[in-house]
Amino acid sequence: MKTTMTIPSPGRKALAFPYILWMIGFTIIPLALIFVFGLTDRNGAFTLANVAAIARPDHAKALSRALLLSLVSTVICLLLAFPLCMILRGRRLGTGSFVVFIFILPMWMNFLLRTFAWQTLLEKKGVINGILGAMHLGSIRIINTPEAMIFGMVYNFLPFMVLPIYNTLCKIDDSLIDAAHDLGADFFQTLLRVFVPLCVPGIVSGITMVFVPALTTFVISDILGGGKILLIGNVIEGEFTRSSNWNLGAGLSLVLMVFILISMAALSFFDKNGEGTAF
Amino acid sequence: MKKNFRTRILVLLLAAASAFPTAACGSGTPQNGAASASDDGAAADGDNVLYVYNWGEYIGDGVVEQFEKETGIRVVYDTFQTNEEMYPIIEAGAIRYDVVCPSDYIIQKMIRNDMLYPIDWDKVPNISNIDEKYMKKSEAFDPGNRYSVPYCWGTIGILYNTSLVSPQDTPDSWNALWDEKYSDNILMLDSVRDTFMVAEKLLGYDVNTTDEKQLEACRDLLIRQKPLVQAYVVDQVRDKMIGGEAAMAMIYSGELLYVQECLEEAGSPYVLKYVIPKEGSNVWIDSWVIPKNARHKENAEKWLNFLCRAEIAKENFEYITYPTPNRAAFELLDPDIRNNREVFPDDADLEKCSVFEYLGTAGDELYDTMWNEVKAY
Structure with missing residues (x-):
């Protein structure tokens, strides 16, 4: 006799209660508030001005800069993560291995602290320049540039690209690879026609998990960009904290949400089974 | 069909349940006492409480304890980081602070929005310790010196x-x-x-x-x-x-x-x-004010009088290192610091400061x- 754990129907529904409560309290109500604030002015009257404000030159520039930087860092993350995952897979280490653990380890420490650490490392009189100077190797000038921000994004978000890709790669059956080789495919053919197509869900999930936080970040640009290079995230954060113009901040958030939805729609086109989408 | 109906009822109940604590917060009786001032201690302590809202690291070590010991008033002390963060909290009045320390231009905004009590100067005799100069500067945001006690500048x-x-x-x-x-x-x-x-x-x-x-x-x-x-x-x-x-x-x-x-x-x-x-x-001034929704105005005035006392102001200066407008405290300081024109610029330096x-x-x-x-x- 087979026994499975079945909970009687009414009890099962009761178990969903906390999750529904959670969703209403922390997703639906806040989202509704963003819509309410974004589509009204300070007096509560309906307006589209907050959303249209994205066309202002300073906002448009911040948005396009954020799109560019997050795109570049997503591509870099992908180019770094995929070969790495191939190597890890080739070593047959398994998900619980020490090497994978090492990649995840930095995520245990606070993200802000790690970014501040990079500031100290990259500064003019920072640790790296100190070492270079001691060896008479000149110095690097990277802090407070867009390059430093891309560096910070890649550093912080790389694990989010590595993990999903590695998981899908590990799930690929060895017999498929053997079959490809038997049929005369060389390494690159196997890579492009077996590994990559099978890995699409992982890649899609990785891209979303890197692109979205990179697009919306304001901390990395503040710490590594010296407050000189404004991203759309900084503009929104400023409206909420310094200018206390919540309506404008919410309106711009709505625009940003549209861009995120567009990117996710584009990605789901490649991942038709929806296996990899993070949401 | 029936199932759908039941789900809808559940959702409605949930919405009602989740709206309830929000409504309760709005009416000024927060449910959990995470923030120290959130617990409604007024009833239990009678009038012997004082809710203080100040900048972080903006008071000398042990000053609060000394005030409590001298007056027997229990102090509930909270801090904020920016004026902009403090303002909506006072405005909403969910936590009714008795005494707050904002900066000049925010005090002006509070006066304009009728959010402050005029201070009864008879209850704060130590105000005479504050240099006339700073009282005059204060008039830029508090005409007639009715609402604010200068603390740091x-x-x-x-x-x-x-x-x-x-x-x-x-x-x-x-x-x-x-x-x-x-x-x-x-x-x-x-x-x-x-x-x-x-x-x-x-x-x-x-x-x-x-x-x-x-x-x-x-x-x-x-x-x-x-x-x-x-x-x-x-x-x-x-x-x-x-x-x-x-x-x-x-x-x-x-x-x-x-x-x-x-x-x-x-x-x-x-x-x-x-x-x-x-x-x-x-030139900026941070001053103490008493919000209109304060419930312990007399305790607040005792607090202001206490802070204006020369020794207390000196203790605060030594911890905060921001210049004190307290003339009596200034005179107690080391001549080295008193003559440090970088910290205490003279009138000529300040002439063009607005x-x-x-x-x-x-x-x-x-x-x-x-x-x-x-x-x-």
Whole structure:
């Protein structure tokens, strides 16, 4: 006799209660508030001005800069993560291995602290320049540039690209690879026609998990960009904290949400089974 | 069909349940006492409580305890980081603080919005310890000195590193921050009003101007400076200057003693000096006020009187290191510090320093837009 754990129907529904409560309290109500604030002015009257404000030159520039930087860092993350995952897979280490653990380890420490650490490392009189100077190797000038921000994004978000890709790669059956080789495919053919197509869900999930936080970040640009290079995230954060113009901040958030939805729609086109989408 | 109906009922119930605590919060009786002032202790303690809302690290060690011991009043003490964070909390009145310490222009906004009690000066005799000068400066935001007790004040100026700035370039004007020789060696404050103040002083405008043409000129001046600026920062100015990252920086005068102490302890080879540029600067005052929704006004006045006492003000100064407006406390200080013109500039230095005023919502928005244009450039 087979026994499975079945909970009687009414009890099962009761178990969903906390999750529904959670969703209403922390997703639906806040989202509704963003819509309410974004589509009204300070007096509560309906307006589209907050959303249209994205066309202002300073906002448009911040948005396009954020799109560019997050795109570049997503591509870099992908180019770094995929070969790495191939190597890890080739070593047959398994998900619980020490090497994978090492990649995840930095995520245990606070993200802000790690970014501040990079500031100290990259500064003019920072640790790296100190070492270079001691060896008479000149110095690097990277802090407070867009390059430093891309560096910070890649550093912080790389694990989010590595993990999903590695998981899908590990799930690929060895017999498929053997079959490809038997049929005369060389390494690159196997890579492009077996590994990559099978890995699409992982890649899609990785891209979303890197692109979205990179697009919306304001901390990395503040710490590594010296407050000189404004991203759309900084503009929104400023409206909420310094200018206390919540309506404008919410309106711009709505625009940003549209861009995120567009990117996710584009990605789901490649991942038709929806296996990899993070949401 | 039936199932659907039941789900809908459940959702409705949930919505009602989740709306309930929100509504309760709004009416001023928070449910959980995470923040110390959230528990409604007034009923239990009768009138012997005082809810204090102050900046972080803005009071001497043991001052609160001494007040409690002397008066038998239990103090509930909370802190905030920025004026902008504090204001909506007082406005909403969910936690009814009895005494708060905002800055000048916010006090003006609170007065304009009828949020403050006039202070009964008979209950605060120690107010006579506060230098007349600062009472007069306070009139810029509190006409007639009805609502506020000055607590700390300071200026904004240029902090420079004597080993990185050659002697003939020793700054005495805000123009020093536009000197191309120091490209990538200049730090500016990431703070709208403060940074625009520099451009306004250079162009000879009023620091409280809301004239669009003038602000555009300021914006263009700041955009011209941007390639020379290493970073726009606030709290990091101290550490970056101590570390020798930059030659010159805009800084609040109150940070000076701390910075110099750090350098001394580290045995640093260079010295950091502070100057108020000749074009003038901003002088700011943080003062204590009593919000209209306070429930312990008499205790609040006892608190104000206590803080104005010379020894207490001295203790506070030694901890905070921001200049004290308390004349009696000033006279108790070491002559070394008293004669430190960087910390306590004399009247001539202050002559051209102006106080910020509240600009209204439209004015604030204009500044923010211009500042975003500088930063996005």
